[in-house]
Amino acid sequence: MDRFTTLTGIAAPLPLVNVDTDMIIPKQFLKTIRRTGLGRNLFDEMRFTEDGREIADFVLNRPPYRKAEILVAGENFGCGSSREHAPWALLDFGIRCVIAPSFADIFHSNCFKNGILPVVLPQEAVDHLMEDAGRGANARLTVDLVAQTVTASDGRVFAFEVDPFRKHCLLEGLDDIGLTMEKVAAIDAFEARAAAARPWL
Amino acid sequence: MTQPRTLYDKIWDDHVVDRQPDGTCLIYIDRHLVHEVTSPQAFEGLRLAGRPVRCPEKTIAVPDHNVPTTWDREAGIANEESRIQVETLDRNARDFAIHYYPVSDIRQGIVHIIGPEQGWTLPGMTIVCGDSHTATHGAFGALAHGIGTSEVEHVLATQTLIQSKSRNMRVEVTGSLGPGVTAKDITLSVIAATGTAGGTGHVIEYAGEAIRALSMEGRMTVCNMAIEGGARAGLIAPDDKTFDYVRGRPHAPKGARWEAAMAYWKTLQSDPGARFDKVVTLRAEAIAPVVTWGTSPEDAVAITGVVPHPEEFHGGKVEAARRSLDYMGLVPGTRMTDVAVDAVFIGSCTNGRIEDLRAAAAILRGRRVAPGVRAMVVPGSGLVRLQAEEEGLDAVFRGAGFEWRLAGCSMCLGMNPDQLAPGERCAATSNRNFEGRMGRGGRTHLMSPARAAAAAVTGRLADVRSLA
Numbered sequence: 235m236d237r238f239t240t241l242t243g244i245a246a247p248l249p250l251v252n253v254d255t256d257m258i259i260p261k262q263f264l265k266t267i268r269r270t271g272l273g274r275n276l277f278d279e280m281r282f283t284e285d286g287r288e289i290a291d292f293v294l295n296r297p298p299y300r301k302a303e304i305l306v307a308g309e310n311f312g313c314g315s316s317r318e319h320a321p322w323a324l325l326d327f328g329i330r331c332v333i334a335p336s337f338a339d340i341f342h343s344n345c346f347k348n349g350i351l352p353v354v355l356p357q358e359a360v361d362h363l364m365e366d367a368g369r370g371a372n373a374r375l376t377v378d379l380v381a382q383t384v385t386a387s388d389g390r391v392f393a394f395e396v397d398p399f400r401k402h403c404l405l406e407g408l409d410d411i412g413l414t415m416e417k418v419a420a421i422d423a424f425e426a427r428a429a430a431a432r433p434w435l
Numbered sequence: 436m437t438q439p440r441t442l443y444d445k446i447w448d449d450h451v452v453d454r455q456p457d458g459t460c461l462i463y464i465d466r467h468l469v470h471e472v473t474s475p476q477a478f479e480g481l482r483l484a485g486r487p488v489r490c491p492e493k494t495i496a497v498p499d500h501n502v503p504t505t506w507d508r509e510a511g512i513a514n515e516e517s518r519i520q521v522e523t524l525d526r527n528a529r530d531f532a533i534h535y536y537p538v539s540d541i542r543q544g545i546v547h548i549i550g551p552e553q554g555w556t557l558p559g560m561t562i563v564c565g566d567s568h569t570a571t572h573g574a575f576g577a578l579a580h581g582i583g584t585s586e587v588e589h590v591l592a593t594q595t596l597i598q599s600k601s602r603n604m605r606v607e608v609t610g611s612l613g614p615g616v617t618a619k620d621i622t623l624s625v626i627a628a629t630g631t632a633g634g635t636g637h638v639i640e641y642a643g644e645a646i647r648a649l650s651m652e653g654r655m656t657v658c659n660m661a662i663e664g665g666a667r668a669g670l671i672a673p674d675d676k677t678f679d680y681v682r683g684r685p686h687a688p689k690g691a692r693w694e695a696a697m698a699y700w701k702t703l704q705s706d707p708g709a710r711f712d713k714v715v716t717l718r719a720e721a722i723a724p725v726v727t728w729g730t731s732p733e734d735a736v737a738i739t740g741v742v743p744h745p746e747e748f749h750g751g752k753v754e755a756a757r758r759s760l761d762y763m764g765l766v767p768g769t770r771m772t773d774v775a776v777d778a779v780f781i782g783s784c785t786n787g788r789i790e791d792l793r794a795a796a797a798i799l800r801g802r803r804v805a806p807g808v809r810a811m812v813v814p815g816s817g818l819v820r821l822q823a824e825e826e827g828l829d830a831v832f833r834g835a836g837f838e839w840r841l842a843g844c845s846m847c848l849g850m851n852p853d854q855l856a857p858g859e860r861c862a863a864t865s866n867r868n869f870e871g872r873m874g875r876g877g878r879t880h881l882m883s884p885a886r887a888a889a890a891a892v893t894g895r896l897a898d899v900r901s902l903a
Contacts, residue, residue, distance in 0.1 A: 250758070251751035252631055252731050256869040261850045265501065265516035267475035267523050269584075279871045284857070308751045310632040313665070314869060315848075316567040317473065318583035336632055339601075339667050340567060340581050347585035357750075397599065399459040410585070411484070414593045417453050417461060421489075421595060424452040424463050431449075434688035434696040435465055435560070 243303030254314035273326030312341025439706035473565030477588035544816025554684025574654035576673035618653030634666025645719035729759035786864035787815025804836035805894030862890035
């Protein structure tokens with residue numbers, strides 16, 4: 235997993251609430267057995283017509299936002315299916331950070347496993363950043379995970395909270411499985427205790 | 436004296452392997468369910484790292500999302516990518532020696548239907564699957580939730596998950612349901628009351644007289660859609676109905692182990708005075724038979740009601756409602772019972788169990804599907820299908836003009852050939868009415884099995900009570 239420390243880039247505004255993972259990556263693209271290559275189908279049904287032509291007014295088809303690295307969206311982003319294909323598709327497109335007033339739990343967790351930072355900010359802050367993002371290439375946001383801040387193009391700074399352990403893993407690009415493997419003795423001990431306490435399992 | 440604990444607290448405490456100073460825990464997983472869509476990259480990760488599956492005996496796999504439901508499916512899967520995905524699961528199950536129910540096995544079915552059916556799902560367990568509807572298993576008083584593929588790999592490799600504890604939420608449904616009101620109406624009404632993010636960061640315990648009165652099938656329907664209310668997991672304390680359901684299942688404990696398990700399972704209730712961070716109470720008498728009008732599961736309205744105006748909502752939901760109505764092709768103020776349907780889908784992990792098929796068949800007996808409506812019933816597992824056939828339900832469905840299919844997820848998410856055409860409107864017993872969910876441009880109205888059957892018969896959304 236790639237580290238995430240700071241990121242300055244173009245933010246795409248997606249002012250919709252309840253953006254679900256079926257929107258982010260429709261089911262026909264879940265048939266892959268790989269993690270890569272999903273960026274071209276990110277938001278497929280909003281981005282392309284049925285015969286594959288670009289829908290001109292969809293944000294990621296507009297010139298400055300084709301290179302977006304940040305997404306600003308409405309509340310409950312990433313609800314629905316647990317598909318990790320959603321963060322894979324965002325990452326493959328080039329998006330490393332999503333800013334929203336709230337996220338669905340499973341999507342939120344999946345982001346951290348893939349080097350994407352989900353930033354939760356109050357609605358008012360998101361509204362400000364949404365407006366800023368609307369200015370296109372002239373408005374670049376800076377997301378600083380170390381300082382836990384988002385800086386708008388007008389210099390306004392918004393502080394955000396992040397789970398300390400997840401922050402640490404993201405800053406260092408740590409692999410969860412490797413970390414847990416170091417605790418194998420504790421897992422062995424738990425299994426022995428559980429086998430005695432709950433032998434039917 | 437120890438603090439009173441919730442059911443969630445108790446299951447959590449019994450599964451903590453390690454706790455870091457910041458509160459992050461390593462949680463042991465008792466059962467890991469696996470399907471073909473969210474697992475290939477996880478198995479590939481194991482191979483690349485040279486890691487085995489730590490507990491193959493606790494890992495159960497079944498293909499369900501991609502499998503055709505037509506009677507010729509033994510001939511193979513026509514779509515190449517779907518075929519490769521199922522073959523990949525075949526190979527991974529064999530290579531890593533995990534329990535497996537291939538397409539050819541009569542026990543194959545939707546992962547959340549066969550877990551309970553085979554007795555893999557037991558009270559007090561931690562259960563995960565790379566699928567958000569894993570919440571279904573909470574009906575047994577198990578802590579069950581969906582995970583992403585990275586976590587699937589983590590569980591395969593370590594039989595644990597890194598987790599922060601969620602908050603406790605209690606949803607109490609008091610009193611008793613009116614005639615024609617079902618578990619599906621409870622779960623949709625709870626979501627309508629709390630919103631699709633109302634349960635975010637929480638584990639919901641469903642309680643109250645109306646929940647107790649539900650069968651195990653009904654409880655599974657309620658817990659199944661906890662995720663649609665934002666909660667990763669929904670729970671119901673086990674009781675005699677739970678134990679009766681579990682007893683004698685192929686993988687349920689037997690003899691002395693059963694007795695030991697029962698002694699433990701009976702402790703799986705929230706203590707009096709246990710603290711919940713959030714409490715929502717609904718009166719069962721106030722729950723109407725509902726259908727959804729929009730593209731979010733929170734968009735439920737009484738079947739006797741009308742399509743709402745976007746202006747009735749607040750904040751971002753105003754624009755969302757406008758977008759939903761446009762997508763759904765509906766005009767505010769239209770009576771729901773005036774909405775004509777093109778298709779009917781009965782099935783899914785929400786409502787693909789035997790009781791659901793019985794409820795739908797009861798409406799269909801002696802009736803016919805309205806002209807021009809295509810109607811399909813997809814049993815949740817091969818064993819549900821066999822039981823329905825033994826009871827003669829297949830003849831009722833076929834006689835009414837329904838297609839009688841083989842088990843799988845089918846049209847609920849349309850990864851197999853069962854899909855809606857653009858603009859096609861469907862009365863569905865599944866769980867998500869998202870844009871494009873059942874097929875690009877397809878329009879989904881969520882409802883109970885009996886109401887879907889009534890829609891098939893009348894050709895429009897219908898109040899089942901008018902047919903009773």
